[in-house]
Amino acid sequence: MKKLFSAADSYIARMNWKDMALVKLCLCAAGIMLGLAAPKRVRKWAALGAVAVFVATYIPIMLKFLPHLISWGKEETDA
Secondary structure, rough: HHHHHHHHHHHHOOHHHHHHHHHHHHHHHHHHHHHHEEEEEEEHHHHHHHHHHHHHHHHHHHHHHHHHHHHHHHHHHHH
């Protein structure tokens, strides 16, 4: 399992933003297909779970990205 994660880390390091966007769109489409396949009685709970996962992952990503964005903006105005 460590080799698999190591290979994934190496591959991700070589990806550009377009490749990452394609991965994100693919995962989004897979999630939508799974959501549509859920029976009507559990769709509400599936939607609530999806919202919880989104919030739990989006916040840490933005907390890491925003300082980078701010420092990048300062570098652009200084140059």
